[in-house]
Amino acid sequence: MLTKQNCSNEAVTVTQAESQVIIAGCSQAVAKAFEELFNFIDENTQVQKVIGGKPMAVIMFFEKEKINVWGDLRNKGVQVDFSTQKKCGVISLSGPRREVLKGVTLVEQILSSLHYKRVVMREPGAKSYFKEREHFFAASAKQEFKCLVRLEEQSEEQLEDQQEHSNIGKPYSQVTIGGVTIAVYKADLCTHPVDVVVNASNEDLKHIGGLAEALLKAAGPELQQECNELVSKNGSLQPGCAVITGAGKLPCKNVIHAVGPRWRKDEAEKCAYLLRRTVKKSLQLAETYNHRSIALPAISGGIFGFPLEECTYSIVSSIKETLEESTGDSSLKEVHLVDIALNNIQAFSKALREVFSDYSPSYSIAEATGVSRNGSGF
Incomplete structure (x- = not known):
């Protein structure tokens, strides 16, 4: 072309x-x-997003009572499917990326506004009594209270799912080095609870796509204004550099804008070096501003084209090297590797396992592929 x-x-x-x-x-x-x-x-670009984590009754209510919502999404080219995964209901949205992301936001807002209550019946004969009259109770509740009643039996699989959901907010894998914990989280960087988040930015600090755009929307226009002032005063940033700004409306204290390299296969070593340097600069900035915790995404991944495994390995390697070079009196105690995409989480976990293979790691209950029976996470 x-x-x-x-x-x-x-x-x-x-x-x-x-x-x-x-x-x-x-x-x-x-x-x-x-x-x-x-x-x-x-x-x-065609994408698919799966929304889950809600009780089956809530998903069923949305499917039956909010036909106008998902009907409008289908009119915009978004395919909406309601299915069951491991006894849990999910809503799958697929189609043009922009419309799917808008649809996910809309659906999650609606689901969050729905209230549910699970009542456990332990009295003798209660199960058979309600089972025989299920249709009557369901019809009466819908007519009088505009709500959906669903009878369910708690199986071992559902108990396992509840355990899985109880692990939300816990790391998929983690290791501790010199009093600093490096952990992998499946989470939204815009809401992740740390002192400072790292934004994978371009050279001109223009937040016009991907994670940068999402952070800007969450932070408000003041974030872009501050970045514009920095570039106007100091010029564009070179790959391997990082700067720090305020966080606007984000829940963190600061945002570090890190400019990673754009991948070139014929300059693979140089790209890896610049990515390691970017990560190191970010950690040093967090320490300079006396922050205790920092969250990093897969810098240089996505549109910058860095192969995922090389990208995550370089990031984790740089974290290890930087922490080992630290004098020991650093304010930094937590380094979080954060992403919402499952393949990125798996890549970060693999890199953590490989880079810290010579340490005695402490892993969480679950890794990206599922719940571990032996607690090793791998």
Whole structure:
């Protein structure tokens, strides 16, 4: 693919090299072309998101009583499926990325507004009594109280699922080195409870896509304003650099904007070096500002093209090296590796296992692939 777009007597050249798209030209034209290209990809990329973690009755209520909501989503090209996974109801949304993400936000808001109560009947004969009259009670409750009644028996699988949900907020895997805990979490970086979060940013600190855009929406426009002032004063950042700003409306104290390298297969060693440097700079900034906990995503993953395993391994290796070089009086006590995507969580967990193989690790109950019976997590 080779296209040219005239912009104020200058040109932007777009080329495709393997799995990368490279935009070259004057900075303003490149920024505009990047935004247009990102929007095109955002509108046309097909994704699937699964919403779960709610009782079956809540999922069933949404399916039966909120037909207008998921009907509108289908009209926008989003396929909505209601299914059962391990005795738990889920809602699957698939289709254009932009519409799916909007749909996920809408559905989660509706599900959060629904209230439910589980009542356990232990009296002799209660089970058979309600089972025989289930349809009558369900119809009466719906007519008089506009609610859904569902009878369920608690199986071993459901007890296991409850245990799984009780692990929400707990690390998938973790290890401790020199009094600092490095842990992997499946979570939203916008709401994760730490002192400082790391934003995987571009060189101009323009938060126009991916995680950066999500953080900006959660933080408010003041975050972009502060970044604009930094770039106006000091110029664009180079790969391997990081800067710190306020956090706006985010629940953390600060945001570190880390500029990782864009992957080039023919410069793999240089890319790995720059990524390690980016992580090191981020940890040093957190320590300089006396923060106790920091959360990092898969910097340089995603649109920067860094292969996932190499990306996570480089990040974890840099964390280990930086902590080993520390004088021991660091304020930093927790380093969280955070992502919402399961494959990223699995990659971080694998990297943690490999990098710290010579340590005596402490792992959580569950790893990304499921609950561990022996407590090892792997």
